[in-house]
Amino acid sequence: MNRNFLTHPVLLAACATCFLAAAFQQPAHTQARPAWKQDSPRMTKGPRESVEQIRSFMDEYLRLHAAKGMDGWVKLFLPGASIVRTADDGKVISYKADELAASITEEAKKLESQHETFEDISIDVEGDAASYAATWRLFHNGKEIRRGRAWYTLVRRDGQWGIAALAWYRRAGTGVR
Secondary structure, eight states, X not given: OOOOTTTOHHHHHHHHHHHHHHHHSOOGGGTTOOSSEEOOOSEEESOHHHHHHHHHHHHHHHHHHHTTOHHHHXXXXXXXXXXXXXXXXXXXXXXXXXXXXXXHHHHHTTOSOEEEEEEEEEEEEETTEEEEEEEEEEEETTEEEXXXXXXXXXXXXXXXXXXXXXEEEEOTTSOOO
């Protein structure tokens, strides 16, 4: 007996079930995606392995910030790292890594969640020195509150990357830090 599979009730039900399951399933790359993230770089220069190490390092930077893990976050900075914030209001503020972490921690105490995202990324590696630039967006309790551009100077010591300098620009009208 030759039946058309579309008219067979069991096969039709199975096909419909599979179709509906596929239609409502999220793609694997969006499932359980963390709120913090960095986009793929628009520009890279240098050895692929070093670029990937830096991307992993910056993932850890973002993860620790989102987890309010500031003790670990501070350890990503080299001793004596230069940290400077500027904005179009003309203010320039210098920090030590532990001072900046304390400021972030104090602000985060009032929040359910915080995280940053990095976009428009460029990475340039030459030997054991690198630069990482990104447009950043800061979120408190899921709402964007600040944005700007950041430039990191990274140095590799004993096979590990660390932040030697951070300068960031904050657009006016987007928060206090």
